[in-house]
Amino acid sequence: MASDIKKLTAKHPGVCAGCGKQFRTGDQILYAREGGVGMAYHPACGGAATAPAPFYVAWRAFGRDDVPKPGHVFFSERDNKVLVVVRSASYYFRDDESDGENAGWVAFAYCREATQEEAGPILAERERAARQKAAQAEIEELHRLIRERGDIPRDRRYRLGGEVLADTTTVYGTGSYFVIEPGWIWSVMRHGMDGDDWSQNNVDDGGAGSIGWRIPYDDTIASRIRAAARLSQ
Numbered sequence: 003m004a005s006d007i008k009k010l011t012a013k014h015p016g017v018c019a020g021c022g023k024q025f026r027t028g029d030q031i032l033y034a035r036e037g038g039v040g041m042a043y044h045p046a047c048g049g050a051a052t053a054p055a056p057f058y059v060a061w062r063a064f065g066r067d068d069v070p071k072p073g074h075v076f077f078s079e080r081d082n083k084v085l086v087v088v089r090s091a092s093y094y095f096r097d098d099e100s101d102g103e104n105a106g107w108v109a110f111a112y113c114r115e116a117t118q119e120e121a122g123p124i125l126a127e128r129e130r131a132a133r134q135k136a137a138q139a140e141i142e143e144l145h146r147l148i149r150e151r152g153d154i155p156r157d158r159r160y161r162l163g164g165e166v167l168a169d170t171t172t173v174y175g176t177g178s179y180f181v182i183e184p185g186w187i188w189s190v191m192r193h194g195m196d197g198d199d200w201s202q203n204n205v206d207d208g209g210a211g212s213i214g215w216r217i218p219y220d221d222t223i224a225s226r227i228r229a230a231a232r233l234s235q
């Protein structure tokens with residue numbers, strides 16, 4: 003909570019730490035010191051200056067515009083909570099001895115914990131990202147497993163028909179995918195970049211070709227691939 007709130011007439015223009023909008027010279031403002039830094043408010047925004055805001059977050063900002071405005075909702079890794087900025091401010095920091103190298107904006111915000119409704123979209127997005135990351139790790143693990151257990155049949159160039167899953171191929175001749183077909187599961191790696199040795203390719207994909215490892219069909223691995231492919235989207 004801010005201590006020592008004063009009513010003042012602004013001696014120069016500034017930015018309200020409550021709403022982020024400007025005030026002009028001569029305007030009535032509230033002035034409070036917090037964290038060693040002075041902050042000015044429109045009188046109507048002054049409620050924020052006295053509202054309890056239990057979370058204090060400070061960081062380096064690239065510019066003044068990167069200082070979050072009141073109402074900004076974000077996830078604080080340190081607090082492991084979704085917070086809402088109640089009021090924020092910034093000041094330009096410069097260490098004269100470092101020749102300007104050690105300079106920039108220091109931003110700080112007083113925050114409250116978000117309501118469930120406010121936190122919902124951010125938590126859902128974090129959950130989705132975590133799910134996707136886990137699915138990606140599972141996909142890599144499955145490629146590794148098939149390439150370790152399987153072999154690269156080279157008796158001909160294979161044209162694969164079947165269920166194609168977790169396809170990450172690009173027009174540049176990179177990426178990978180799985181193919182589940184009767185009797186076999188394939189891990190296929192695009193191998194068609196300039197500089198790749200195309201003669202190694204045993205899978206005909208219509209382009210420069212790919213390298214395919216295969217294992218005999220396995221129910222458990224097939225369902226792991228399907229589940230990971232679904233979750234990675």
Ligand SMILES: [Zn+2]
Nearest residue numbers: 018021044047
């Ligand atoms: Zn204001």
